[in-house]
Amino acid sequence: MSDCVINVIDCRKxxxxxxxxxxxxxxxxxxxxxxxxxxxxxxxxxxxRCINRLETIDSGQILVNGQDIYDRKIDLNHYRAKVGxxxxxxxxxxxxxVLENCIIAQRKVLKRSHQEAEAIAMTxxxxxxxxxxxxAPSTQISGGxxxxxxxxxxxxxxxxxxxxxxxxxxxxxxxVQDVLDVMKALANEGLTMIVVTxxxxxxxxxxxxxxxxxxxxxxxxxxxxxxxxxxxxxxxKEFLKRIIR
Amino acid sequence: MTHYTFTGNLFIDTCLSILITYxxxxxxGVKTVLLIAVSGTVIGMMIGLIIGGLRAIKVEKGTxxxxxxxxxxxxxxxxxxxxRGTPMMVQAVFIYYWLKPTFxxxxxxxxxxxxxxxxxxxxxxxxxxxxxxxxxxxxxxxRSLGMTSGQTMLNIILPQAIKNAFPAMGNEFIVNxxxxxxxxxxxxxxxxxxxxxxxxxxxxxxxxxxxxxxxxLCLTTITSYILHLIExxxxxxxxxxxxxxxxxxxxxxxxxxxxx
Numbered sequence: 001m002s003d004c005v006i007n008v009i010d011c012r013k014x015x016x017x018x019x020x021x022x023x024x025x026x027x028x029x030x031x032x033x034x035x036x037x038x039x040x041x042x043x044x045x046x047x048x049r050c051i052n053r054l055e056t057i058d059s060g061q062i063l064v065n066g067q068d069i070y071d072r073k074i075d076l077n078h079y080r081a082k083v084g085x086x087x088x089x090x091x092x093x094x095x096x097x098v099l100e101n102c103i104i105a106q107r108k109v110l111k112r113s114h115q116e117a118e119a120i121a122m123t124x125x126x127x128x129x130x131x132x133x134x135x136a137p138s139t140q141i142s143g144g145x146x147x148x149x150x151x152x153x154x155x156x157x158x159x160x161x162x163x164x165x166x167x168x169x170x171x172x173x174x175x176v177q178d179v180l181d182v183m184k185a186l187a188n189e190g191l192t193m194i195v196v197t198x199x200x201x202x203x204x205x206x207x208x209x210x211x212x213x214x215x216x217x218x219x220x221x222x223x224x225x226x227x228x229x230x231x232x233x234x235x236x237k238e239f240l241k242r243i244i245r
Numbered sequence: 246m247t248h249y250t251f252t253g254n255l256f257i258d259t260c261l262s263i264l265i266t267y268x269x270x271x272x273x274g275v276k277t278v279l280l281i282a283v284s285g286t287v288i289g290m291m292i293g294l295i296i297g298g299l300r301a302i303k304v305e306k307g308t309x310x311x312x313x314x315x316x317x318x319x320x321x322x323x324x325x326x327x328x329r330g331t332p333m334m335v336q337a338v339f340i341y342y343w344l345k346p347t348f349x350x351x352x353x354x355x356x357x358x359x360x361x362x363x364x365x366x367x368x369x370x371x372x373x374x375x376x377x378x379x380x381x382x383x384x385x386x387x388r389s390l391g392m393t394s395g396q397t398m399l400n401i402i403l404p405q406a407i408k409n410a411f412p413a414m415g416n417e418f419i420v421n422x423x424x425x426x427x428x429x430x431x432x433x434x435x436x437x438x439x440x441x442x443x444x445x446x447x448x449x450x451x452x453x454x455x456x457x458x459x460x461x462l463c464l465t466t467i468t469s470y471i472l473h474l475i476e477x478x479x480x481x482x483x484x485x486x487x488x489x490x491x492x493x494x495x496x497x498x499x500x501x502x503x504x505x
Contacts, residue, residue, distance in 0.1 A: 052389055081391030091386035095404040104400060105390035150386075157390060 003030040005161060005192050006051065011060035013046060020046045021057070022216040028161075028209075031190045035203035035224070038213035039239060044196045047213070048163050051194070052085050064161070081109050084154030088166040090146040092138040092153070098125070099134040102153045110157065117156075124152040128182050144175025148182055155186075162186065164195040200244055204228055212236045246447060259452040267443050274436030275460060277353065281428065281435060282421040285360030289421075290414060292361065293368020296321050298403060300369065301376040302394055321369065328366035334427040336363060341431040356428040356435075364417055371417070375410030376402055408479050415472035419465050436460060 006028040013021040020043045028034050036044040049055040051062060053069060053076060062069050069079055093101050102121035106112045112120070125131045128148035133141060138149070147167055154162055164183065168176045180202050187193060187206045197203060203210050204224050211221040212233070220233040228244070231237045246266045251258050264271070300321055304314040328336065340362075341355040350358075379402050387397040407414075426437035436457060444453035 054385055054389065077391040077393055079391075080389055083389075085386075085389035087382060087386060087389075089380075089382050091380070091382035093383060093386065093401050095401065095408070105387070105392055108396045108400065109391040153390070 004028070005030050005032075005065060006194075007061075007063040007066075008047075008051075009061040009063070011047070011050065011057045011062065013043075013050060013055065013057050020216050021050070024060070024216075024218060026211060026218060026221060028192060028194060030192055032192055032209060033187045033207045034194045034209045034211060035207040036194065036196045036211050036213060037198070037200070037203060037239075038219075041215075042213040043216045044213050045165050048085075048165050048194060048196050052080060052083055052163055054085075077109065081105070081157050082160050084157055084159035084162045086147070086150050086154055086162065086164045086167050088169050090143070090150045090170070092146050092150060094139050096138060097134075098130065098136050098138055098141070098149050101138055101149060102156045105153070106156050120156050121152070124155045125149070127155070127185075128152045129178075142175065143171045144178045147171065147175075147179045151179070151182055151186075159191075161192045161194070164193065164197070166196050166198065168197070168199055198243070200228070200240075212239065214239070256452060256455075259449060260456050263443065263447070263449070263453055263456050267439075270439050270443065271436070271456070271460065273434060274439035275464070277433060277435040278422060278425045278464065281353070281356055281360055281425040281433070282418060284357050285364055285421050285425075286414075286418040288357070288361035289364025289368050289417070292365025293370075293372045294403070294407075296324070296365065297369040297372030297376065298398060300373055301402075302398060325366045325369055328363050329370075332427075333359065333363050333424060334430055337428055337431050352428070352431045352433045355431060356425070356433040359428070360421055360425065364421060367417055368414065371410050371413045372406060374413075375406035378409045379405045411476055411479055412472075415469070415476070418472070419468055422464050422468060423461060 004027050008024055008026050011021050011024040012019070024043075024047060026034075036047065038044050046055055050057050051064075051069075057070065064079070064083070067074060092098075093104070096104060099118065099121055102125060103114070103117045106117035106120060107114065110117075122131060122134065125134055128151055130145060130148050130152065133145065133149075138146070141149070151162075151167075167183070168179050171179065176199070180199060183193070183195070183202070184206055195202075195207070207224050209221065210224045210227045212219050212227070212231075212235075214235045220227065220231060220236045227236070228240065231240060246262060249258060249262045249265065251261055300318060302314075304311045337356065337359045340359055341350075341352065344350070344355070348354075383401055383405065384397055387401045388394070392400070425433075425435050428435055429438035429441065432438060440453050440457035444450045447453065
């Protein structure tokens with residue numbers, strides 16, 4: 001219990017009359033790689049966005065390091081700086097070049113000096129193999145490269161947790177592997193990650209916990225091997241049958 | 246006025262004679278037009294950026310800031326509606342005479358004020374539309390990195406919004422070049438006012454206003470050409486990459502290949 005980083009308790013969320021999250025409970029330990037799988041509309045992305053407070057939950061609690069993130073007293077921007085997020089559509093700042101993308105939040109949020117921020121940015125750009133593109137405009141590189149830069153941008157903030165919202169869904173098949181390799185390396189370094197994904201092979205290989213969501217509830221959760229070879233839930237079986245051929 | 250003969254065509258010769266004789270007062274008119282249009286557009290743009298920028302910031306419900314924001318939204322909407330919904334000529338006369346006892350201002354200062362405030366109302370809407378045209382993901386990315394809504398607006402959203410809104414803003418400038426003419430009602434010595442005086446003293450309305458129309462047309466044509474150049478530059482600033490670093494890289498790669 002001591003190294004439990006995220007604790008989601010009885011979370012509910014509706015958009016109007018549509019209940020997207022119904023009574024969600026799960027925990028993430030330090031260093032865990034948790035993959036959220038399930039068909040579209042099952043609430044995976046919403047759950048992830050609630051953890052970063054891009055959406056607000058209607059009831060329940062989300063504890064991060066034991067602290068309720070919906071408490072009015074917490075410094076939201078400080079909290080978000082510690083929880084990185086990588087988006088399906090990359091969302092690189094299109095008015096800035098690659099390096100500036102990685103620097104701006106370090107300067108504005110962490111108040112790092114320009115030299116320090118640039119050095120850190122270059123370290124992480126190197127890590128994702130994009131250092132030679134540091135002065136490229138962020139609008140003129142391919143999707144896979146954009147996503148690697150988005151990961152570097154999040155890493156520059158030295159996050160404790162990294163959230164991935166379908167990071168490879170908008171990529172060409174060829175590019176997917178580059179991004180997954182970067183994510184695998186991060187997982188091996190012990191970064192806590194929650195990944196919404198349709199890449200079952202990635203989930204099988206890297207995750208130590210897989211959560212299958214269906215219609216706003218967690219239908220099944222468990223070890224990836226157990227889950228993929230011997231799913232207990234009928235819906236999980238159907239989903240996996242359709243996705244793994 | 247001396248009548249010069251150039252072409253033998255009476256209309257054209259009269260026009261040219263007017264231009265030659267009265268160019269100093271026409272030039273004064275052009276200078277005033279430029280002064281009013283440039284300062285009016287620039288100040289109006291600042292008003293628009295502040296008002297439109299603040300309007301686009303979203304505040305969480307249930308806080309006291311939300312109430313302030315609500316009051317602000319109502320006031321901003323009133324300002325925009327009033328200045329877009331009344332003729333500028335009426336605004337000019339009303340504001341000039343109404344505030345003259347307080348400020349003791351000259352027509353030209355009042356004129357710049359009116360154009361600025363009027364342009365500001367349009368610019369506020371242009372800026373707001375520009376901000377809305379920026380993908381919501383940009384805001385989410387900035388917020389997810391811990392940037393405040395103010396930092397996000399200033400560093401990420403506004404630069405993109407201005408770029409998107411630039412054609413509409415440039416359009417406002419061209420409109421102001423022409424609309425400065427309504428300020429003749431508070432006797433600002435801009436081009437229309439000067440033309441009217443010359444035409445009145447010569448009793449040659451067609452020729453004088455034809456000259457004036459040509460001058461206005463030159464002003465707007467040159468301006469739209471300049472704006473076009475700026476627009477092109479704005480769209481190209483981020484494309485300098487392939488010509489510098491990429492080519493360098495490609496050249497390096499190519500030379501490596503040769504060595505092998």
